[in-house]
Amino acid sequence: MDKKGVETSDKRHLRSMITREKILKSAKEVFLEEGFQKATISQMIKKAGVGYGTAYVHFEGKDDILIVLMEDVMAKFYEIAETPFSPRSKEEANDIIENQAYSFLKLAEKERDIMCVLEQAIGVSPEAANKWKETREKFIQRILKDIHYSHENGLTRAGLNFELVARGWFFVNEMYLWEIVRGEQRAPVEEIAEAITSVYTAGLYKGV
Amino acid sequence: MDKKGVETSDKRHLRSMITREKILKSAKEVFLEEGFQKATISQMIKKAGVGYGTAYVHFEGKDDILIVLMEDVMAKFYEIAETPFSPRSKEEANDIIENQAYSFLKLAEKERDIMCVLEQAIGVSPEAANKWKETREKFIQRILKDIHYSHENGLTRAGLNFELVARGWFFVNEMYLWEIVRGEQRAPVEEIAEAITSVYTAGLYKGV
DNA sequence: ATAGATGTTGACATGATGTCATATTCTTTG
């Protein structure tokens, strides 16, 4: 992808950028109103006031447009994945992890609308699925690193396959995320984070 | 849905059933070859040697056909959910649960092809999503029941929200199931079951 | 044997996608 927001000295380029932004803005509205599948290019270009073919000049299709729209939200998730982690005890670890799980789920709750579109897209578009997979792997790698840190400090139980445990822990978080996005979960985010973290840390860390 | 396999005294009815089965058989082949999205009604009816409209006489559309095809597999999952559970100790509980997780993942591995189609369908068709959701809830209810059993026998840790823990535990299993289905998981099913169960039981049950 | 019910059919209307030749707008060059 090219850098954007530069090269505005060129009138053509400038107009091109504006068109692109108009399409993105309208696309977001259409996605939120219609959902991923029912949203059509026609609706978007109509709302943006540009020609049909124009959409295909700027993007490869519906999938591509969504991916670009997702980038902001994904960046926020990446931030959460970066939470520092250097606990001295099981209890401290629990606090940090619980807090991270909370932030993760809270973000999903906040960005529910767009995440809802993403969920639909993941099922249909390989590109969208890949984008989300990147985010997932980022988290899992980070979790794994954190587990190793705990292990080096002698906090973890023996005989565990950390790779598999790390994935498993993320999976619990991810599934609750989707339940929240779908509005299927009535329990408050705080409680969810507390409950799942409690089992996870009690399962991973050595007893007192 | 009507009962099938009866009423064969009626020639029209019999032919109708045969047509229906022909469509189902061809549909399965097409689904497995093309995946859910690329599979089309035209391909199916061509393979089945029936008219286009006929498919819509017997089914409501692609989604509906898949749902019918899924019923066999779903029944197998239901069986696993029925595993008896009355452990006397933490260790015994671990054994039973690990075994159940193993069966669950093993079934997914065995039925990979059709589960792969289901996964795609879940993202597109609300009907398919619901069908799977039913299975999920069945498992979660069963897990919850098992947790309560353990609780009544004084095996569980204090202060846990069992509802949330039960869902979380299923979620780990489910996500590993999808990874296996997608062929993204190279670790053997045995190891996965062992690893996730270990953390779960150590987190849920009281220490020795 | 014939009326009527049950089942089958493919042509059609609809609507989405992606492409492309053409038109438009701006920049650069002689």
Place this chain on the structure above:
DNA sequence: CAAAGAATATGACATCATGTCAACATCTAT
């Protein structure tokens, strides 16, 4: 500064899938 040329924009078009429906075929029951 005019003309050549590059970058954008456009919408008509070809393609393909869906779901419907009026007509047709087949079987049952009177």
